[in-house]
Amino acid sequence: MQAIELKKLVEVRFHGRGGQGVVTAARLLAEACLLENKYSLSFPEFGPERSGAPVRAYVRISDEPIEVRSLVYDPEIVVSIDPKLSSSVEILAGLDDEGVVIINSKNVEEALLKAISSKPRAKLFYVDARGIALSLGDARFENSAILGAFAKATGIVSLSSLESVLRTRFKGAVLENNLKAMRLGYDKVGQA
Amino acid sequence: MSLLQPKTLKPMSTSEAIAYAVKQANVDVIAAYPITPQTIIVERLSEYVNNGELDAEYIAVESEHSAMSACVAASLTGARVFTSTASQGLALMHEVLYIASSLRCPIVMAIANRALSAPINIHCDHSDMMGSRDAGWIQIFVENGQQAYDRIFQAFKLAEDEDILLPVGVNLDGFFLSHAVEGIATISDSEAAMFLPPRKAKYYIDSSMPMTFGAFALPDWYFEIKHQVVEAMEKVPKKLAEIEEIYYKMTGRRYGHVGAYKTDDAEVCLICAGSAAATAKFAVTSLREKGIKAGLLSIRLFRPFPAESILPHIKDVKALVVMDRAMSPGAPSAPIGQDIKTVLYDAGLNIPVANYVYGLGGRDISVAEFENIITKIIEDLKAGRPIERGVRYWGLRI
Numbered sequence: 175m176q177a178i179e180l181k182k183l184v185e186v187r188f189h190g191r192g193g194q195g196v197v198t199a200a201r202l203l204a205e206a207c208l209l210e211n212k213y214s215l216s217f218p219e220f221g222p223e224r225s226g227a228p229v230r231a232y233v234r235i236s237d238e239p240i241e242v243r244s245l246v247y248d249p250e251i252v253v254s255i256d257p258k259l260s261s262s263v264e265i266l267a268g269l270d271d272e273g274v275v276i277i278n279s280k281n282v283e284e285a286l287l288k289a290i291s292s293k294p295r296a297k298l299f300y301v302d303a304r305g306i307a308l309s310l311g312d313a314r315f316e317n318s319a320i321l322g323a324f325a326k327a328t329g330i331v332s333l334s335s336l337e338s339v340l341r342t343r344f345k346g347a348v349l350e351n352n353l354k355a356m357r358l359g360y361d362k363v364g365q366a
Numbered sequence: 367m368s369l370l371q372p373k374t375l376k377p378m379s380t381s382e383a384i385a386y387a388v389k390q391a392n393v394d395v396i397a398a399y400p401i402t403p404q405t406i407i408v409e410r411l412s413e414y415v416n417n418g419e420l421d422a423e424y425i426a427v428e429s430e431h432s433a434m435s436a437c438v439a440a441s442l443t444g445a446r447v448f449t450s451t452a453s454q455g456l457a458l459m460h461e462v463l464y465i466a467s468s469l470r471c472p473i474v475m476a477i478a479n480r481a482l483s484a485p486i487n488i489h490c491d492h493s494d495m496m497g498s499r500d501a502g503w504i505q506i507f508v509e510n511g512q513q514a515y516d517r518i519f520q521a522f523k524l525a526e527d528e529d530i531l532l533p534v535g536v537n538l539d540g541f542f543l544s545h546a547v548e549g550i551a552t553i554s555d556s557e558a559a560m561f562l563p564p565r566k567a568k569y570y571i572d573s574s575m576p577m578t579f580g581a582f583a584l585p586d587w588y589f590e591i592k593h594q595v596v597e598a599m600e601k602v603p604k605k606l607a608e609i610e611e612i613y614y615k616m617t618g619r620r621y622g623h624v625g626a627y628k629t630d631d632a633e634v635c636l637i638c639a640g641s642a643a644a645t646a647k648f649a650v651t652s653l654r655e656k657g658i659k660a661g662l663l664s665i666r667l668f669r670p671f672p673a674e675s676i677l678p679h680i681k682d683v684k685a686l687v688v689m690d691r692a693m694s695p696g697a698p699s700a701p702i703g704q705d706i707k708t709v710l711y712d713a714g715l716n717i718p719v720a721n722y723v724y725g726l727g728g729r730d731i732s733v734a735e736f737e738n739i740i741t742k743i744i745e746d747l748k749a750g751r752p753i754e755r756g757v758r759y760w761g762l763r764i
Contacts, residue, residue: 201547205377208549213372217546220488242648243510243542243641244732 184330185246186233189265190255193225195317199255200231202321202343206335207235215240228259235330251328254278255320257304263289271295276327278303278320282366298366299327306358315355322359333360375549380511380538383550384450384476385410387518389420390558394445394565397425397436401455402488403540404478408450430455434462434473441471442579444570446522449473452540453480456494460501466533467502467595469580472525472565473533474518475503479640479691480540481727489728490540492640495668496692496701502595504534504602505669507639509625511548513666514538516619519553519562523609526565529601537668539641541728557616599670606667623672625664628654629679632661634743637680637706638689639665642724642731646689649736660740665702673709680710685743685753686719689731689760693723700757718753724760735761 186203190196197218204216212235219230232246250270254260260277263285269275272295277286280302290298303319318340325333333356340352378386385407388396396415398408414420423440427433430451441447451459456477466473477495481487495505506521508514514536521534538544553561569577583591603623614620627647629635636646643664653660663679665672680686690700699707703721710717720743725731739760746753 197545201377204547208372208375208377211371211373213549214377215546215548217542220541240548241510241644242733243539243546244645245730247732247734 182238183234183236183240183242184251185249186235186251186253187246187249188231188233188253188255189259190229190317191225191259192227192229194229194255195314196229196255197231199253199317199321200233202336202339203324203331204233204235205339205342206331207233209335209338210331212237213240219245249273251276251324253320253324255303255317260300261286266290269293269296273297274328275299276301276320276323276363278316280305287366297327299323299363300366301359301363303355303359306355306362310351310355312351315351318352318355319359322356322361323363326360326363327365333357370551372549375551377547378511378550379406379545379547380508380514380543381406381478381545382410383511383515384518384536384538385414386552387515388448389414390553390555391446391448391519391522391562392559392564393420393422393448395423395425395437395440395447396449397427397433397440397447398449399427399430399433399451399455401430401452403480403490403544404450404452404455404476406544407476407478411448430458431462434459434466437473438462438466438469438471441466441473442469442571444565444567446526446565447471447473448475450476450478452478453482453494456498457482460498463498463501463503463533465580468592470531470598471533472522472531474521474525475533475535476514476518477535477537478540478544479537487727488540490542490691491726491728492537492690492692492701493726495535495537496694498535499669499701502532502599503669504530504532504599504667505537506534507537507664507666507668508543509641509644509664509666511543511546511550512619513621514543515550515552516613516617516621519558520606520609520613522562524602524606527605528568530598530605532595532598532602537640542641551617551619553617561613561616602670603667603672603675621666623667623675624679625662625666626679627662629661629663631659633659633684633747634687634740635661635663635680635683636687636689636736636740637663637665637702638691639668639702640691642689642691645731645733646736649733649740652733653737653740658741658744660744668702671705671709673712676706676709677713680706680717681713681715683717684747686717687739687743688719688721689739690721690723691725693726693757698756703757718755720753720758721756722758722760729761731761
């Protein structure tokens, strides 16, 4: 399932809502990239800062120091953490022709499949991150599940680097459940 | 510039990097009021003080006016003092900013640049600092987290130098920098202590050695006292260069008064400040690959305006593009545009300047937009069309 090779600069856009760990997911990914000796930059794009409001976060990954500070317009990878946004075709805006999309869903809706068919070389992955998180007792683990799926689908960062970053930030049961969610996301991600 | 391996860097937001540098600078007093997008800086510092990692007095004040007032008083006792604010917070400090500079208080303040109300907006532009432009503070712009971290140490050393004794603002773009996480190369605590030993104030409030601070001055002396700020300001470029040299020997990193990129043979040079300069650099690289002779000059030291460092890079270009992230309604040019035109005039140069206001209230500017701006000027030059003078507004919907 090696979907994408690290070009000069890879840009990732995360979609979600305030409270779903969108900004944290982007940061964890950026930190895992540093561990693997890749330069990274992560940053959020906020509207009103409140729970439930749409939030985007971005990650740039490169073998060279990263200088561009503008928002990301043509991402190689799009990740939707919010299950409701995951069926929306808007998340495909600006996607690279050979891009990768990872959504939080049990299945892939017809409309999204149709929309992405205009880019025959793009790849669409799905994982029921919400289901995984709820099976562990808290929807807040879904961003970790999504990151696990990201590692498997893109191969840009390893599961073990992401796990290392989790270990620096969390402890106890919260850590264990995030690690489980990440592993399950990695194992269960499917390609549409 | 020496490059460190990414895996040796610490992941930090620019705000966290600033707070970490302030901790390593071993400040004595912090007085601050939280405001978006500066909040993380003061939150981290209050945590450092609370958990005993930083032995400083953290004064949780009730407003920014009080924050700066407390900073002035603390600084006059000889303490090393830090604060941070943004937008309305900086505006509320306004009257005390002048007192800080004229009483020669070497306070360092991180300004997470944010638009001013109304309409209320939490996002980046430089209007807040431009409103305080003439308050007698040294003003530095940073373009990324690494510069922000490094400049904090340099800012204290510069501010506290007996030849200078002026407050320093370190300006970081709200959100674009304040909330961006990247790998930061840090110095050790012992390196920080060597570079920046404890402040030794020559004059300070001490009841055993009474002195007057903040005295009244009538027309007989007010002018002369105010002029001392100008005299100190004039010494800043040389002093900052000396400080950077010491820091460079320790870290291999140096930024200068301006950041020049491919200016040597440039036909058109774009001038801007803050995080957009980093984006513009990418645009210049891309234009050079297409054979277009573009260059970039980023303003890193804004006050004092480093005319002598700027002039060699722009004197031979055919046209300049000056990008301002703040407006000056009714003025003939936007703030940096005014300064650049003055530098040109004083040097007897009549190089056309296209002055754009861009990105107010956090509106993004992309690599492609920078390319379009420069390409348009190059086409005008080729076609012999005059470069439009006055202020233009990039990306404005009319």
